[in-house]
Amino acid sequence: MKIENVTWVARDKQFDTMLWDTVSDRAQTNDLTDPDIEGRLKTQMVELMKEADTPIEQFERLQLDPN
Numbered sequence: 678m679k680i681e682n683v684t685w686v687a688r689d690k691q692f693d694t695m696l697w698d699t700v701s702d703r704a705q706t707n708d709l710t711d712p713d714i715e716g717r718l719k720t721q722m723v724e725l726m727k728e729a730d731t732p733i734e735q736f737e738r739l740q741l742d743p744n
Contacts, residue, residue, distance in 0.1 A: 696709040696718070709715075723741050736743045 694708050694710065694715060696715060697705040697707070698709060699705065719741060722739075723736070723743060726736065726741070727743065733743065
């Protein structure tokens with residue numbers, strides 16, 4: 678018996694981003710496509726990762742610039 682493996686990796690191909698407005702779109706059917714919000718969140722993520730001494734490989738994996 679084969680069971681389809683559905684992961685976030687497979688699911689993320691359905692959306693431009695993995696960001697949703699969970700207040701107005703609880704079912705997460707429409708992704709957010711606001712470059713300002715995405716940029717702000719990426720900046721915050723990089724800062725948090727630096728504070729946690731995250732290995733450079735994780736920045737590469739997430740395609741984030743640590744500088």
